[in-house]
Structures are given as C-alpha cells and as structure tokens.
Amino acid sequence: MPSRSQIGPLGRHRTASPSQTEALGSRLALELSPGDAVLLEGEIGTGKTTFVRGACRALGVTTPVTSPTFTIGQRYPSSPPVAHVDLFRVEDLDAEDPELLADYLRPDTIAFVEWPRNIDALRSYALLVARVSIAHAGGDRRIVSIEEI
Numbered sequence: 290m291p292s293r294s295q296i297g298p299l300g301r302h303r304t305a306s307p308s309q310t311e312a313l314g315s316r317l318a319l320e321l322s323p324g325d326a327v328l329l330e331g332e333i334g335t336g337k338t339t340f341v342r343g344a345c346r347a348l349g350v351t352t353p354v355t356s357p358t359f360t361i362g363q364r365y366p367s368s369p370p371v372a373h374v375d376l377f378r379v380e381d382l383d384a385e386d387p388e389l390l391a392d393y394l395r396p397d398t399i400a401f402v403e404w405p406r407n408i409d410a411l412r413s414y415a416l417l418v419a420r421v422s423i424a425h426a427g428g429d430r431r432i433v434s435i436e437e438i
Contacts, residue, residue, distance in 0.1 A: 298313065298316050298435060299419075299435050299436060300435060301434045302434075303430065305429060305430050306429050307339045311339055311342055311346070313433055313435075314343030314344035314347070317419065317421070318399070321348075323369040323396060324397070324415060326394055326400040326416065327344075327401050327418060327419045327420075328421065329341065329402065329404075329422075330403075334425075335431060338356045338373075340433070341403075345367075350367045356403075357373055357374060358375045359378075362374040362375070364392065369399055370399075371399050371400070371401075372392075372393035373400075374390065374394070375403045377403065377404040381407070382407040383407060390411075390414050394414035394415040395414075395415075396415075400415055408438075
C-alpha cells in the first residue's frame with residue numbers, strides 16, 4: 290500500500306490532563322483518511338482510549354467511546370466510519386480467524402488499534418500510518434509520542 294508523505298502532529302508531546310490527551314488525538318484525526326489505521330501502545334491506564342475518544346470526536350462520533358477490551362472492537366457511526374480495536378486479549382493474530390478484524394479494518398473506515406502485536410498481519414487489512422505511544426508522567430500527565438510508520 291502507498292504511504293503518506295507526512296502525518297501530523299508527529300513528535301513527542303506532554304499532556305497535563307485527559308482533555309489535553311483528547312485534544313492531541315483530535316489533531317491527529319484531522320490528518321487521517323478512510324483506510325488508515327493508527328496503532329496505540331502503552332501500559333494499561335495510560336490513556337489510549339482517551340486519545341481515541343478525542344480522535345473520534347474530531348471525526349464526528351457523538352456516541353460514547355469506550356474501551357473495546359472485551360468485545361475486540363467497536364464501530365462508530367460517522368462519515369467516514371470509525372473503528373476502535375483492542376487486541377490485548379489476542380495472543381497471536383495469525384492464529385485467529387482471518388475475518389476477526391474484517392468489520393473494523395476496512396477501506397472505508399478510519400481505525401485505531403490498541404495493543405498491536407503483529408504489525409505485518411495488520412498491514413494486510415489497512416494502511417498503517419502512525420504509531421502512538423503513551424506513557425505515564427505522574428498524576429494526569431502523559432508523554433505521547435507520535436511517529437509515522
């Protein structure tokens with residue numbers, strides 16, 4: 290698949306609150322197109338879903354955005370559709386049914402994937418455009434790194 294010339298906001302950012310983490314997700318979302326997927330990494334509780342919530346709001350999602358840990362994924366109505374996938378409970382994506390992600394990683398959908406383990410397998414579903422790493426920095430503060438893939 291082709292790659293983008295650049296996705297913004299690249300680099301290392303510091304946020305001091307959940308609303309600032311959401312705002313950073315919103316800024317990234319404005320650079321995305323249908324078929325794009327963003328990978329999110331970080332320990333439990335670092336704010337991956339908070340980041341995705343901000344992105345979803347910028348993309349027109351008005352329904353509650355929650356972690357899909359126990360359902361594998363959520364699809365949100367907007368134009369274009371948005372999907373939020375959590376692969377925390379998926380040990381080996383290659384051992385899963387190939388259709389597991391078919392409803393979420395689609396050419397007409399912008400997707401956010403938490404806990405990506407097998408990036409090569411994910412590439413067969415979507416154009417991976419960015420990796421977001423979120424780390425605790427004390428209290429509500431976070432260090433958010435965004436890089437092009």
